[in-house]
Amino acid sequence: xxxxxxxxxxxxxxxxxxxxxxxxxxxxxxxxxxxxxxxxxxxxxxxxxxxxxxxxxxxxxxxxxxxxxxxxxxxxxxxxxxxxxxxxxxxxxxxxxxxxxxxxxxxxxxxxxxxxxxxxxxxxxxxxxxxxxxxxxxxxxxxxxxxxxxxxxxxxxxxxxxxxxxxxxxxxxxxxxxxxxxxxxxxxxxxxxxxxxxxxxxxxxxxxxxxxxxxxxxxxxxxxxxxxxxxxxxxxxxxxxxxxxxxxxxxxxxxxxxxxx
Amino acid sequence: xxxxxxxxxxxxxxxxxxxxxxxxxxxxxxxxxxxxxxxxxxxxxxxxxxxxxxxxxxxxxxxxxxxxxxxxxxxxxxxxxxxxxxxxxxxxxxxxxxxxxxxxxxxxxxxxxxxxxxxxxxxxxxxxxxxxxxxxxxxxxxxxxxxxxxxxxxxxxxxxxxxxxxxxxxxxxxxxxxxxxxxxxxxxxxxxxxxxxxxxxxxxxxxxxxxxxxxxxxxxxxxxxxxxxxxxxxxxxxxxxxxxxxxxxxxxxxxxxxxxx
DNA sequence: CGCCACTTTGAATTAGCTCAAATTCCGTGG
DNA sequence: CCACGGAATTTGAGCTAATTCAAAGTGGCG
Numbered sequence: 001x002x003x004x005x006x007x008x009x010x011x012x013x014x015x016x017x018x019x020x021x022x023x024x025x026x027x028x029x030x031x032x033x034x035x036x037x038x039x040x041x042x043x044x045x046x047x048x049x050x051x052x053x054x055x056x057x058x059x060x061x062x063x064x065x066x067x068x069x070x071x072x073x074x075x076x077x078x079x080x081x082x083x084x085x086x087x088x089x090x091x092x093x094x095x096x097x098x099x100x101x102x103x104x105x106x107x108x109x110x111x112x113x114x115x116x117x118x119x120x121x122x123x124x125x126x127x128x129x130x131x132x133x134x135x136x137x138x139x140x141x142x143x144x145x146x147x148x149x150x151x152x153x154x155x156x157x158x159x160x161x162x163x164x165x166x167x168x169x170x171x172x173x174x175x176x177x178x179x180x181x182x183x184x185x186x187x188x189x190x191x192x193x194x195x196x197x198x199x200x201x202x203x204x205x206x207x208x209x210x211x212x213x214x215x216x217x218x219x220x221x222x223x224x225x226x227x228x229x230x231x232x233x234x235x236x237x238x239x240x241x242x243x244x245x246x247x248x249x250x251x252x253x254x255x256x257x258x259x260x261x
Numbered sequence: 262x263x264x265x266x267x268x269x270x271x272x273x274x275x276x277x278x279x280x281x282x283x284x285x286x287x288x289x290x291x292x293x294x295x296x297x298x299x300x301x302x303x304x305x306x307x308x309x310x311x312x313x314x315x316x317x318x319x320x321x322x323x324x325x326x327x328x329x330x331x332x333x334x335x336x337x338x339x340x341x342x343x344x345x346x347x348x349x350x351x352x353x354x355x356x357x358x359x360x361x362x363x364x365x366x367x368x369x370x371x372x373x374x375x376x377x378x379x380x381x382x383x384x385x386x387x388x389x390x391x392x393x394x395x396x397x398x399x400x401x402x403x404x405x406x407x408x409x410x411x412x413x414x415x416x417x418x419x420x421x422x423x424x425x426x427x428x429x430x431x432x433x434x435x436x437x438x439x440x441x442x443x444x445x446x447x448x449x450x451x452x453x454x455x456x457x458x459x460x461x462x463x464x465x466x467x468x469x470x471x472x473x474x475x476x477x478x479x480x481x482x483x484x485x486x487x488x489x490x491x492x493x494x495x496x497x498x499x500x501x502x503x504x505x506x507x508x509x510x511x512x513x514x515x516x517x518x519x520x521x522x
Numbered sequence: 523c524g525c526c527a528c529t530t531t532g533a534a535t536t537a538g539c540t541c542a543a544a545t546t547c548c549g550t551g552g
Numbered sequence: 553c554c555a556c557g558g559a560a561t562t563t564g565a566g567c568t569a570a571t572t573c574a575a576a577g578t579g580g581c582g
Binding site (some may be wrong): 084088089090092094095105106109110114134138141144148149150152153155156158159161162165166167168206207209251254 | 355
Binding site (some may be wrong): 461462463473474477478480481496497 | 527528529530531
């Protein structure tokens with residue numbers, strides 16, 4: 001559980017238990033706290049609302065853009081992408097959801113969902129009728145706190161995505177993307193030194209505002225620089241020996257030449 | 262300055278009164294309804310919370326990144342920009358706020374604000390302590406609805422920004438930006454055929470993920486195509502004879518050659 | 523009037539895109 | 553088991569939209 005530091009001394013080791021490989025250098029308990037926070041939130045929802053659970057498989061659409069809004073979803077397992085399709089035919093992955101994330105907030109204001117929520121893997125969502133949630137909040141203020149916290153976190157997260165898009169070159173955006181994915185796994189209580197990407201290069205590129213070729217080149221570069229490693233077979237699985245290395249890669253992208261003088 | 266234009270058959274024509282020239286083709290009362298909605302919301306807040314008002318002038322910082330979160334702000338007049346500064350020194354305008362918009366949602370989850378809220382003009386914000394708001398919501402569910410609606414709308418809006426960034430070329434992003442600004446003025450109940458930009462080209466470029474030169478070129482192009490017109494003096498004021506023209510300009514950007522076959 | 527910040531425009535440069543070809547992976551059926 | 557085919561990926565090469573660099577031009581204001 002305690003990573004053996006940056007320098008990889010770790011043998012591939014069986015994936016069995018031993019989970020929760022984290023590596024935030026600043027606060028090595030941060031991931032643990034975060035994952036507990038997710039677990040606590042889910043527990044609260046389960047206790048107070050006993051939400052209906054729904055199993056999903058890759059490709060399942062939990063709700064589609066334009067459908068009447070009535071229920072929020074909380075992701076308990078698996079991964080989702082939110083896909084937006086504009087009237088003029090532009091298609092865009094606008095966000096990726098992990099365990100503990102809520103789906104459907106955008107529906108509250110308009111009365112209809114504005115995206116498709118598509119499962120990228122086998123997983124489970126909890127269905128929470130918005131009206132029932134509000135009713136339950138009356139008896140249990142903690143529930144309201146949890147709701148607001150989730151909405152607020154999404155707002156903060158969306159902002160970070162926007163920052164990335166606006167201020168980072170393509171290579172760095174890919175690195176940031178992997179870093180966030182690893183972070184999210186850690187928050188979920190899963191091992192984060194190993195990512196099974198559930199997206200094609202084309203989808204990643206769409207999400208990050210670049211072409212699939214650029215994604216591929218960026219990943220190749222990250223591998224060349226030893227920041228990531230591809231699993232022996234299948235280039236969808238990515239090993240991240242040290243999350244910190246991803247962050248410093250981003251930094252390096254920002255200071256292209258200035259280092260010299 | 263006025264290049265004799267490619268075709269130019271339209272005479273300058275007086276722009277005198279005739280305010281509120283809107284041009285949503287689908288529903289010509291949409292703007293009116295939207296502005297009533299903003300007014301109703303503000304009325305509700307005023308009646309139930311009697312929030313403290315604060316006058317601001319251009320450059321005033323209502324709250325800064327890192328400050329302890331305690332209160333939300335509702336913009337009653339003026340314009341704000343939200344500015345994010347990352348640890349590594351990247352600075353980014355992450356959103357623009359208009360009348361009826363709320364400021365500070367990002368603070369709920371982290372307990373601190375994550376952006377600077379900077380006034381771009383003389384205006385007024387209403388201060389709403391978050392704890393008091395929650396207390397008031399207990400007696401008045403409508404208040405809670407308004408809060409959730411505002412958070413949800415921001416989530417939806419942030420998504421649209423991201424779509425723009427990812428899927429539109431620079432020219433179109435500038436057009437979209439102006440269109441949204443005009444829309445927001447209409448929602449505020451202000452005339453929307455005329456925009457006084459409170460931002461430099463550099464700020465606009467930062468917000469839209471491009472350089473100031475690109476913004477300038479895009480605006481020049483829009484003027485050349487008669488989609489906008491600059492006021493006689495000062496290139497900060499922009500006339501929009503027809504908002505629809507902005508939208509169709511965006512469309513044109515998306516179909517570069519395909520029109521032929 | 524003259525400074526200064528902002529804007530516009532042009533010319534050269536480049537990051538990322540498009541197009542194209544080769545390679546790998548994986549499921550399917552003989 | 554292997555051969556086959558389609559989809560995803562990688563990599564190269566040229567092209568283009570947008571950036572960078574540079575030089576005027578414009579407006580606001582003490």
